[in-house]
Amino acid sequence: MNLLAVVAVAVCAFTQSAYGASDTIAWCYHEESCGESKWPTIAAPFCNGTRQSPINIVTENAMEDGNLTEFTFQGYGSSSALTIIENTGKTVKVGLRSGTKISGGGLSESYDSLQFHLHWGNGTAVPGSEHTVDGKQYPMELHIVNSKSSLNGNTSLAVADPEGLAALGFLIEELPNTENQPDSWKTLASYLSNITEAGTNATVAAGISLDDLLSGVNRTNYYRYLGSLTTPACNEAVVWTVFKDPIRVSKNLIDLFSTTVHIGNTSSPLMVNVFRRVQAAQPVSTQPRSGSSAHAGYSLALMGISLVMGRV
Numbered sequence: 001m002n003l004l005a006v007v008a009v010a011v012c013a014f015t016q017s018a019y020g021a022s023d024t025i026a027w028c029y030h031e032e033s034c035g036e037s038k039w040p041t042i043a044a045p046f047c048n049g050t051r052q053s054p055i056n057i058v059t060e061n062a063m064e065d066g067n068l069t070e071f072t073f074q075g076y077g078s079s080s081a082l083t084i085i086e087n088t089g090k091t092v093k094v095g096l097r098s099g100t101k102i103s104g105g106g107l108s109e110s111y112d113s114l115q116f117h118l119h120w121g122n123g124t125a126v127p128g129s130e131h132t133v134d135g136k137q138y139p140m141e142l143h144i145v146n147s148k149s150s151l152n153g154n155t156s157l158a159v160a161d162p163e164g165l166a167a168l169g170f171l172i173e174e175l176p177n178t179e180n181q182p183d184s185w186k187t188l189a190s191y192l193s194n195i196t197e198a199g200t201n202a203t204v205a206a207g208i209s210l211d212d213l214l215s216g217v218n219r220t221n222y223y224r225y226l227g228s229l230t231t232p233a234c235n236e237a238v239v240w241t242v243f244k245d246p247i248r249v250s251k252n253l254i255d256l257f258s259t260t261v262h263i264g265n266t267s268s269p270l271m272v273n274v275f276r277r278v279q280a281a282q283p284v285s286t287q288p289r290s291g292s293s294a295h296a297g298y299s300l301a302l303m304g305i306s307l308v309m310g311r312v
Contacts, residue, residue, distance in 0.1 A: 027232040029090070029274055036276060043232035051236040052279035053227030054130035054169075062223060065285040068106040070220050075100035075113070076210040085191045087261050089198030090231070091274055093117040094188075100210070102146055102166065105241060106224060111146035111166045112153070116210075118142050119230075119275040123255040124174050128275045130230055131169055131242050138246060139254050140172035141275070143230075144210070159235040162226065166239045170217060175248035182249070184212035189253045192260040198268075217245040225284045230276045244286075 025043050028034040040048030075081050075097070083095040095115050103110040120140040121128025129141035146166040151157045158164035180186040187208050194202040221244040228236040258272045 025232045039232055039234065043234055046228060046236055047232055047234035049228065049234065049236050050280070051226060051228055051282065052234060053230050053238065053240060053282075054132075054276060054278055055225065055227065055280070055282050055284075056132045056135060056278045057223050057225075057242060057284055058281070059134055062284045062286040064288040065106070065224070066288055068222070068224055068285060068287045069104050071105035072103045073210075073219070074102070076214075079209050079212075080206040081210055082204040082208060084201050085188075085195060085204050086201035087195040087198050087271075088117075089263050089271075091117040091119065091271075092192070092195070092257065092261060094204065096144075096210075101149065102168070105222075107166055107239065108148075108163060110149045112149050113144055113146050113210075116142055116144040118172075118257065120254070120257050120272075121275065122272040123258045124251050126273065128273060129171050130275045130278075131171065132278055133171070133242075138171040138173050140249075140257070142170040142172060142213075142247065144168040144170075159229075159233075159237045161237055163239050164237045165229075167241065169240060169242040170214060171242070171246040172249055172254065173246040174251050174254060176251075178250045179252050180250055181253075182212070182215055184208045184215065185249045185253050188213065189256045192256055196261055197265050198263060214247060216248055217243050219243060221245065221287065223284050223286050225282045227282060 026034055027039060027042060029036065032038075034042065046052075078097070078100070081097045081100050083097055085092065085094045093115055094117070096113050098112075100113040101110050102113060118140055119128055119130050121137075124139045127137040127139050129138035130143075131141060132138075144167065146168070147153065147158045148161065148164055148166075151161070151164060175181055191202050191204065194200070223240075223242045223244065225240050226236075227238050227240045228234045229238060258270060261271045262268045263271050
C-alpha cells in the first residue's frame with residue numbers, strides 16, 4: 001500500500017477521536033484513491049454539502065453583528081490544562097483537561113474545550129492554514145475543538161446539531177528574526193521528537209497553558225460563520241470563530257512540524273500539506289467597527305434636528 005494513503009480508521013482529523021463520523025471512513029490527504037477530491041464520494045452527503053469549511057474570509061464583506069460579544073475562557077490560564085500530545089497520522093493533537101470551557105462570544109451556551117490540533121503546509125515555505133483571509137494563506141492554523149456542555153460528550157448528538165460543535169481558529173504566522181519564540185511554542189514543539197510515528201503519544205508536563213500559546217492574540221476581535229468539520233465526515237455542525245490577530249511563532253519552530261512527524265512509521269513520508277482547500281463562500285459576521293454605533297447615533301440626531309428645524 002502506498003504510504004501516502006495512510007488509510008486509517010477515520011474519525012475526522014478536525015476532532016480526531018473526540019468527535020467524528022459514526023462510521024469508519026477511509027480517507028487521506030494525498031493519495032488519489034482517498035484524497036480530498038474523493039471526499040464528496042467516500043464521505044457523502046456532508047463533504048459535498050452546502051455549508052462546508054474552511055472558507056476564504058473576505059473582510060470587506062463581513063457583516064456587523066452586535067451580538068458577537070467577548071468570550072469567557074475557563075481554564076485557559078491553567079498550566080496543567082494540556083494532557084496528552086499525539087501523532088494521529090493526520091495531525092498533531094493535544095488533549096485538554098476536563099473543566100476547560102468557553103462561553104459568551106455570541107454562542108448559545110457554554111462549550112467544553114476538548115482538544116486542539118494543527119494544520120500546516122511544508123514549513124514556512126509552503127503555507128498550510130485552512131482558512132484564508134482576503135486570499136492570504138498562513139503557514140499554520142490551530143483549531144480548538146469545543147462541544148456543547150449540555151450534550152455531555154454525546155458524539156452523535158454533537159454532530160447532528162447544527163451548532164453542536166464550536167471551533168476556535170487561530171492563524172499562525174512567522175515571527176521574523178527570532179528563534180525558539182515564544183517559549184510556550186518552543187516547549188510544545190519539543191514534544192514532536194517523542195511522537196514521530198503515527199499512533200504515538202506523550203504526556204504533556206505542567207508548565208504551559210492555552211493562554212501562553214495564544215499570547216498576542218486579541219480574542220475580542222474575530223470572524224464568525226456556520227460551517228463544518230474540515231475532514232470526513234465533514235458534518236455541518238460547527239460554529240466557527242476565526243480570530244483576526246495571528247499567533248506569531250519563530251520560523252524554526254513552524255518548520256519542525258513538517259520535518260519531524262511522519263504519517264506512519266519513521267520510514268513513511270513526513271507529515272506535510274495537511275489541510276483542506278477553501279470551500280464555497282459562507283455569510284461571515286464580525287463585531288461592529290469602532291465608532292460605527294456612535295456614528296449611527298450622531299446621524300440620527302442630525303436627522304431629528306433637521307426635522308425639527310423644518311417645522312419651525
